[in-house]
Amino acid sequence: MTTIAAQVILHPAATQSLKVLGTTLGRDKIYRAAQYFARFYAWFLVSKGYNIQAVRWNALKSHLATGRKLMRIGKPLEHLQAALKAIHSTTRFGEKVTTVLRQLCYAGYLGYDMAVWANSARFVTLSKESSEKANRRSARFWVWGIVFSICHGLIKAGRLANEAKELRSSSWGEKSTGSEAERAVRYAAVENDRSSVRYQFIIDLLDVWIPATNVGYVNLNDGVLGIFGLITSLMALRSQWAAVSKSKV
Known part of the structure; x- marks a missing residue:
């Protein structure tokens, strides 16, 4: 059991994920992906009439957006x-x-x-x-x-x-x-x-x-915008993953 846990924890993909998370850009793109997924899912829940369940996802979307603004201070x-x-x-x-x-x-x-x-x-x-x-x-x-x-x-x-x-x-x-x-x-x-x-x-x-x-x-709805944002966040995260991989060489 210990060996299996060690293999999972020390797996190259886990190490690579930590390296990506260690960069500001990597964290931002992960937060952005979560933010736009929450935007899409909240819209989906509201469209199905689950307004109460959508509240937590709207809150997550808003807090992630605010947190990402803090991370971008100095970027101008x-x-x-x-x-x-x-x-x-x-x-x-x-x-x-x-x-x-x-x-x-x-x-x-x-x-x-x-x-x-x-x-x-x-x-x-x-x-x-x-x-x-x-x-x-x-x-x-x-x-x-x-x-x-x-x-x-x-x-x-x-x-x-x-x-x-x-x-x-x-x-x-x-x-x-x-x-x-x-x-x-x-x-x-x-x-x-x-x-x-x-x-x-x-x-x-x-x-x-x-x-x-x-x-x-x-005038596009939050469902479409959420999907667009999620796709571009994952694409940017993929680029950052590749950049971190090259930096190890």
């Missing part, structure tokens, strides 16, 4: 630094502009998000009108941050597709052992980048509906 500065670095980068103009705008929008979104949290924690006191205004502005910045992320993904995907095409066509030319090996490495790197861009593109296409509904641009 991180996005402002990323925007400044992007300005001085040597990337293509379209990619540079969309990156800067995306980072600035995320900084605005998280800045207002901090004000919303401070008000909910009673650290500052905002009027009901000011609190609602801060929530709306936060959601608008979030929407536009995702929109610029989608634009960035489209522009970058186009560039990477052209690079991949050029590398494939050049393979038909004059060959040497060194150039073929270098071309293969470059092609693998480009394909890996294309896969990452497509992955993020899917996340953005699903996530954009959440703040868009909060602002009132669209």
